[in-house]
Amino acid sequence: MSENPVKRPGKDGSRNKFKPVQEEGGTPGWFRSKGESPQGKFPGFLLFLMAGLLMLFVFLRFFSGTDAPEITYNEYKSVLSRALVTEVTVKTYEDKSAILSGKLNAPAQLQLIDKTTLQTNRFAVRVPSFTLEQADMLTEKGVRLKVEKGSSDLNTFLALFAPWIIFAALYFFLFRRMSGQNGAQAKNIFSFGKSRAKMVSEFEVKTTFKDVAGVDEAIEELQETVEFLTNPEKFQKIGGKIPKGVLLLGPPGTGKTLLAKAIAGEAKVPFFSISGADFVEMFVGVGAARVRDLFEQAKKNAPCIIFIDEIDAVGRSRGAGLGGGHDEREQTLNQLLVEMDGFTTNENVILIAATNRPDVLDSALLRPGRFDRQITIDKPDIRGREAILKIHTRNTPLDGDVDITVLAKSSPGFSGADLANLVNEAALLAARHEQVLITAVNFEQARDKILMGPERRSMFISDEQKKLTAYHEAGHVLVSIHTKGSDPIHKVTIIPRGRSLGLTAYLPLEDRYTHNREYLLAMITYALGGRVAEELVFQECSTGAANDIEKATDIARRMVRQWGMSESLGPINYGDSHKEVFLGKDYSHIREYSEETALQIDVEVRNIIMGCMENAKTVLSEQLAVLHRLAGILIEKESLNAREIQEITGPGQGALPNPVTA
Numbered sequence: 108m109s110e111n112p113v114k115r116p117g118k119d120g121s122r123n124k125f126k127p128v129q130e131e132g133g134t135p136g137w138f139r140s141k142g143e144s145p146q147g148k149f150p151g152f153l154l155f156l157m158a159g160l161l162m163l164f165v166f167l168r169f170f171s172g173t174d175a176p177e178i179t180y181n182e183y184k185s186v187l188s189r190a191l192v193t194e195v196t197v198k199t200y201e202d203k204s205a206i207l208s209g210k211l212n213a214p215a216q217l218q219l220i221d222k223t224t225l226q227t228n229r230f231a232v233r234v235p236s237f238t239l240e241q242a243d244m245l246t247e248k249g250v251r252l253k254v255e256k257g258s259s260d261l262n263t264f265l266a267l268f269a270p271w272i273i274f275a276a277l278y279f280f281l282f283r284r285m286s287g288q289n290g291a292q293a294k295n296i297f298s299f300g301k302s303r304a305k306m307v308s309e310f311e312v313k314t315t316f317k318d319v320a321g322v323d324e325a326i327e328e329l330q331e332t333v334e335f336l337t338n339p340e341k342f343q344k345i346g347g348k349i350p351k352g353v354l355l356l357g358p359p360g361t362g363k364t365l366l367a368k369a370i371a372g373e374a375k376v377p378f379f380s381i382s383g384a385d386f387v388e389m390f391v392g393v394g395a396a397r398v399r400d401l402f403e404q405a406k407k408n409a410p411c412i413i414f415i416d417e418i419d420a421v422g423r424s425r426g427a428g429l430g431g432g433h434d435e436r437e438q439t440l441n442q443l444l445v446e447m448d449g450f451t452t453n454e455n456v457i458l459i460a461a462t463n464r465p466d467v468l469d470s471a472l473l474r475p476g477r478f479d480r481q482i483t484i485d486k487p488d489i490r491g492r493e494a495i496l497k498i499h500t501r502n503t504p505l506d507g508d509v510d511i512t513v514l515a516k517s518s519p520g521f522s523g524a525d526l527a528n529l530v531n532e533a534a535l536l537a538a539r540h541e542q543v544l545i546t547a548v549n550f551e552q553a554r555d556k557i558l559m560g561p562e563r564r565s566m567f568i569s570d571e572q573k574k575l576t577a578y579h580e581a582g583h584v585l586v587s588i589h590t591k592g593s594d595p596i597h598k599v600t601i602i603p604r605g606r607s608l609g610l611t612a613y614l615p616l617e618d619r620y621t622h623n624r625e626y627l628l629a630m631i632t633y634a635l636g637g638r639v640a641e642e643l644v645f646q647e648c649s650t651g652a653a654n655d656i657e658k659a660t661d662i663a664r665r666m667v668r669q670w671g672m673s674e675s676l677g678p679i680n681y682g683d684s685h686k687e688v689f690l691g692k693d694y695s696h697i698r699e700y701s702e703e704t705a706l707q708i709d710v711e712v713r714n715i716i717m718g719c720m721e722n723a724k725t726v727l728s729e730q731l732a733v734l735h736r737l738a739g740i741l742i743e744k745e746s747l748n749a750r751e752i753q754e755i756t757g758p759g760q761g762a763l764p765n766p767v768t769a
């Protein structure tokens with residue numbers, strides 16, 4: 108059954124292999140590969156073929172009527188009264204000429220019948236319009252009626268077809284659900300086993316290394332990959348082995364996809380891109396078929412690049428899944444490994460994959476001969492941010508007051524995607540105000556939106572709620588100003604933003620790569636400042652502090668369990684409290700310490716939190732008058748920036764206003 112009657116593209120395959128598909132919201136010019144994979148199509152095809160054959164068979168029997176038993180008119184009459192008959196064939200013998208000449212007053216339906224049909228003495232009439240009286244009339248006029256099929260027809264029809272109709276309906280329903288996408292995809296019901304890879308031909312990849320910034324080391328390493336693709340002979344001549352796979356590791360939005368595309372653009376080869384999640388389907392075997400198809404397609408288009416984003420969706424350690432469904436994923440992963448082993452380096456296909464969870468990847472994927480090259484891409488540092496901002500502002504008209512260096516300084520922790528978003532948001536704001544140039548104010552508003560979420564000014568807040576929020580936020584602010592090691596405050600607001608009613612935003616002065624104990628304790632302390640202020644002023648606490656408590660607890664737990672920062676428990680790893688959530692390979696180690704130790708961890712965590720809370724209480728009790736003043740001004744003005752805050756509070760021993768943003 109490996110052959111099927113589906114039309115295959117021509118041998119050369121070049122003309123009709125790719126059909127332009129306008130992706131929803133995507134860039135025009137993306138192409139969806141139309142691969143062929145008989146194995147993948149098999150289940151859907153077989154079923155529809157069977158259904159089709161069956162229908163054909165029934166139809167033939169139904170309409171041919173040649174070998175159907177003929178019944179007399181009387182029988183026919185009783186049949187008609189018994190059940191609904193969809194169609195009958197009427198034979199005229201004597202008076203065919205009468206009907207033809209119109210002398211016979213035949214029912215309308217009979218008159219409409221094609222005369223050639225009549226000449227063969229046989230024609231079909233729809234019974235609902237062919238009543239008993241009409242039949243009687245015809246008989247009176249001398250037309251002999253013979254009915255060839257009985258009433259059981261409809262029943263037979265239903266009995267035979269109902270299961271198939273239901274089945275087909277289910278099939279379509281499930282397919283739509285599974286593909287989880289628009290109808291466009293559901294239209295192609297035979298595409299189960301085809302890879303969903305999008306292909307961009309070499310003429311369309313316009314991205315080059317010039318479009319990627321802040322990742323110079325990665326580019327240096329990848330330059331070699333480009334050479335493999337453009338000049339493979341050079342390496343093969345000296346017996347060098349071309350790497351088959353490059354794994355890009357790094358947090359979201361750092362430009363992994365962009366880099367992969369840039370390699371394709373530099374080498375001027377086609378680029379297949381697919382997400383790991385696209386392989387995974389409900390049906391067993393589909394993912395594997397898709398992998399097979401993808402590689403087939405790629406080999407045909409070699410030299411080329413396959414890019415698999417989020418490879419962790421298929422590449423998770425095997426044998427670690429919980430519950431059902433992982434068999435399919437394992438099969439897909441196995442197929443991927445097989446394909447990677449299968450294609451030789453001469454084939455000139457390079458697989459690039461990206462993930463931000465390298466820790467959960469199956470070790471087989473990382474073995475030499477597969478993804479033997481691993482490149483880490485981190486969030487950009489200040490120089491990187493400046494370079495990225497320069498790229499993204501290349502074609503935007505900037506006002507003279509916009510300083511890219513200052514922007515880069517004031518956006519620590521931003522990824523490349525965040526920075527692209529920053530420029531875009533600023534441009535949108537400028538456009539909304541019908542400005543010709545983007546100003547520094549636009550950028551500041553855009554940054555606030557990215558840092559704190561969009562404002563929700565329309566949300567109704569009662570005065571009481573506003574007051575509570577103002578004291579809560581003022582609590583955060585004051586505690587951080589008077590706690591050593593705190594991050595600089597960027598802004599405080601009681602305008603609802605994102606999911607919170609109020610917000611105190613911090614902006615570190617520089618990129619931090621490690622944190623010391625003092626800094627962590629300060630973070631816990633000011634996180635609790637909001638709740639402490641509520642308690643102090645209203646002698647009550649609200650649910651608004653839930654998020655703060657969660658953050659504080661998380662830090663305290665990690666200090667004890669991971670970072671060895673508790674005196675009594677020492678520098679021992681007690682397991683990452685978060686890893687158990689992922690059902691990856693960490694599933695096996697839920698706890699590797701005794702009951703007593705568990706108890707001790709809890710005690711230590713509580714000690715840290717309570718200690719920090721005491722400190723916050725001390726600060727706020729001492730600063731109660733300032734707290735009232737700050738909260739009052741906050742209610743009035745709703746938002747305060749770092750400089751305005753410091754004018755009210757005066758300097759403390761902790762957070763200073765960020766000199767760049769103040």
Ligand SMILES: Nc1ncnc2c1ncn2[C@@H]1O[C@H](COP(=O)(O)OP(=O)(O)OP(=O)(O)O)[C@@H](O)[C@H]1O
Nearest residue numbers: 318319320359360361362363364365495523524527
């Ligand atoms: N280093 C960079 N230089 C220039 N632009 C960048 C950089 N990093 C990210 N961007 C911008 O952010 C966008 C998104 O980045 P991209 O999709 O490549 O990130 P990613 O690392 O693949 O993210 P994810 O892991 O979420 O898939 C890019 O299209 C580009 O506009």
Ligand SMILES: [Zn+2]
Nearest residue numbers: 579637652655
């Ligand atoms: Zn808070």
